[in-house]
Amino acid sequence: MKSALRRARGIPQAVDAVSVAFGYLAGAMYIVLAFFITYDALARKWGAQLGLPTTQVTDEISGYMLALAATWGLAYALRCGAHVRVDVLFPYLAPRLRAAVDFVAFVLMMLFATVVSWKIWALVADSWQSGLRSSTYLLTPLYVPQLILGVGFTLLALAALTMAVAMLAGWAPAGGLALEEPAEPPAL
Secondary structure, three states: OHHHHHHHHHHHHHHHHHHHHHHHHHHHHHHHHHHHHHHHHHHHHHHHHHOOOOOOOHHHHHHHHHHHHHHHOHHHHHHHOOOOOOOOOHHHOOHHHHHHHHHHHHHHHHHHHHHHHHHHHHHHHHHHHHOOEOOOOOOOEOHHHHHHHHHHHHHHHHHHHHHHHHHHHOOOOOOOOOOOOOOOOOOO
């Protein structure tokens, strides 16, 4: 029993590791996206004089990269407490009530992300079976960008679930399993 409990306590750390990896991948994708768009803008302006080819598919590729960066970073943002939160009354609540509000927020996030990912995975299966492609220059199979979204929302649902379970099991302090403490605001 104790070994099973010990193994179960490792699940939040495993989800953390996956969330961190996907979060850093998402951050790197934003950097790559900035260079990609900058290169293509410069190549369109001065490409003829410098002999630089343009990609002709900047809009499509950057859209896919943005979808990957945005959705694959969601779980990391949740684990770090970086999602936007309206907490006007939150600091004034008793610690137990704060923990209860956090728990409800994690459960609601998990439910939302589960429904979204379920619908996205159904869309992926439908696009795969019917062979749908984008109506763009690349004719990308539509299941590819949909798969990117499905992975991101599935990881978000898993992160919210593990945070809620960890709070219930007493493995996490009230306020969740934040990976990093928020930085102190600069003194004025």
